Amino acid sequence: MEIDGFRGQLITAGHTEYDTARAVWNGAVDRRPRLIARCSGTADVAAAVRFARDHDLEIAVRGGGHNVAGTAVCDEGVVIDLSSMRAVWVDPAGRTARVQGGALWGDVDHESQVHGLATTGGIVSHTGVAGLTLGGGIGFLMRTYGLTVDNLLAAEVVTADGSVLRASADDHPDLFWALRGGGGNFGVVTSFRFALHPVGPAVMAGPVFWAADDTTDVLRFYRDFAAEAPDELGTVVRLGTVPPLPVVPEDLHWRPALAVVCCYAGAVQDGERAVRALRRFRTPLLDLVAPKPYVAHQCSTDDTVPHGWHYYWKSTDLTGLCDDAIAVIADHAYRAGSPRSYAVMFHMGGTVARVPHDSTAYAGRDVAHNINIDAVWRPDESGEQAAAETAWARRFLHALRPHRVGSVYVNFLDSDDGTDRVREAYGDRTYRRLAEVKAKYDPDNAFHHNKNVHPG
Template identity: 70%
Template sequence: MMTPMTTEVDRGNMKSAVVEIDGFRGELINAGHADYDIARAVWNGAIDRRPRLIARCIGAADAVKAVRFARDHNLEIAIRGGGHNVAGTAVCDDGIVIDLSAMRGVRVDPANRRAWVQGGALWGDVDHETQPYGLATTGGIVSHTGVAGLTLGGGVGWLMRKHGLTVDNLLAVEVVTADGELLRASEREHPDLFWALRGGGGNFGVVTSFEFRLHSVGPIVLAGPILWDATDAGEVLRFYRDFVRDARVELGTVVRFGAAPPLPVIPANLHWRPVIMVGTCYAGPVEDGEQVLRPLRAFRTPLLDLVGPTPYVGFQSALDSTVAHGWNYYWKSTHLPELRDDLIDVIVEHAFSSSSPRSYAAMFHLKGAVGRVSEGATAFGNRQASHAITLDAVWRPGEDFGDRDTAWTRRFFAALGRFREGVYVNFLGGDEDPARVREAYGDAVYDRLVDVKTTYDPDNAFHHNQNIRPGGLLRLPTAGRRH
């Protein structure tokens, strides 16, 4: 039997009384707790929400108890893995945050190339444990990204063209459903739920652990960025378009438009200079990568060429300081087709007109293994797109760039309108038109997701996300538990 809240919470000023959940072994944090402000903070410093309770779980059983407690007490539910999503969905106002951040365990089976990862782990945790064996799976481009959020939305990263998206390497999960039941989902067990979890985001439950397929990668890879002056951006993009069209799938690239960040590996005279930067990572033998990358490295005269043999685990964390916790972020994003000249012209016109030196745009080359998986095989949509671009306004607390750079992202996004081909759900912000969620999947995949949502969460208890509403839900979501 659940122990109810011992006294009422004053919702107006958040003066909370002691709360207990029977059998919960983790930490319960409310507004009276010394760590409340730290615990409610997420990566995006622009998010300022005050949950009624943060239930910091230490295992799957805690997550079960927290979900049941939330449903029994009609509480809004947010789910926190790494807390890295730009929309801030990991924290809610006046509800319960089911916080997995203490659950960061990773277990590796090198012989069978498998890894089991808890739901609060970060990608740096995974790389730390797998790279001693020369193994990895696709895991984003920033090491403090959460495993859960990136995986459930699809999983774009350096290795995707060779080894597929993160969801293409997901073998099974343990998930707490809206009924408070702990299920294992895989191709054989609850396959409909497993299909939906591979791209459908946090709509279907609290995933407490993941099982991944690993691949031979590293520990040394050929990787690094090449920088050209922003005035060369048009010519660089035209060359890049032709270069990546038939590039080997081992080559992952991300193009970054903005000021050169003040990283130790970048000479001081280039810090804050507007540049186009092509980041590269070759998921194959270093000597092969050197041959593949030679034409790109020789194009015009780069300001800086940092490509070289480097530890994969270090390369995965190289950009961490450029997207620090607690800074303010506002994103707009879309998928794009191959880079036609008129599209390149639009990108060049807008990419360098932000106000904050920390704002940037980033364009990910897809194709390869991403597009070889048939549309609808997983819930990740728009697999045939060539690129995903994200327009990222970034400013530190106290700086006054917010309004200007938010407007910059919106202008840039509007200018890309006729080229849009869907969107990566993990790049959606917190103020999107709900129609963009359907755009992230396409009609057929979205309608199937609605069916799965209706089966596993008919009351839309898990709606603090890029929401897929269950069929027949004509009222606002409630947290009440089914009986």
């Protein structure tokens, strides 16, 4: 099989790299594409799009391959694979970075931190830049500097007819609006240009762990602590077990526990003051908050979510952390059968909430907290284990129903979250506007192997 004008690597089922190339982060996803087109640059991407359209083949687009629903790979179609396109160019004087579409957040942090700069990225360094950005982009820096999409200045996009466009505030502004939260519905983004900000290289960061029995009291304290926190303080709550990381004493490994993970995007001494009350609440099991390199903090939990394990997610935005919501969280968080399963809650607000609602396609500006329920099991565990973990996640989400805003972060939707939940992610008004942009740039819905917005 050949593609005219393609210089990259073409991988089919007989190739020695086929099984490796079709594998994605979520080991539960097992799909067999007809062709994997590993692109070397934008011209290859355009050629692969035209080939797939000419042959009426399904298209999947792979950036980092980290989406839990496995949207980066399809059955019997063409995977347009950007994993070889990971270059990052930093302009320290202009405080910007140009990032290729296959880059991971670890690539961006590695290059930008040489200059003491960063932008809002994910909380796991092997997350792909493209997927996280196109869905909105939440992370530790968002309360200070906004979502990833709030820092996107321009994008190079290959559209459904194989054209290469530049999208920005001045060029194709309708497409630029849609790319900032609308997912992979509008084309293949081959490069991004981001605004960077002074961060690090040392930050006050890390987790504080408490025993699971303290969950209700800790979350009540955290509710008030987070509400008064400065924008510079990003926090993520993790409820599950203490991961068996090298920095954790062995007697705490796999112990049920709650952690509040902190990162202060400012001077270390200011960060120490900002987290002091949290660290002194009750008697923590373990306090790992300390001055450390920002890049070290950003990859500190990578080993807790490795490639190849099986993942299933359920998520929702919360109206707040009232006592009843806290009771539901405390009651369900530790009922998973696998010690690898957990729930993670993001504190939103700050700059995220101050960006005008209609400036991007990301719809969750007024949300105080987002919770993601992550069922996890190993590939060698039984189908019964998988069923038990997914049932736990569904029960947990159902129990949270009275406390849901009615919105959800699109990047946290799993494969069985259908059209109704995609609409929930955007709301009717934003969804209709996205559908109009979709009809203009992809009227045939060629890019539908995603959390799909139908042309309208």
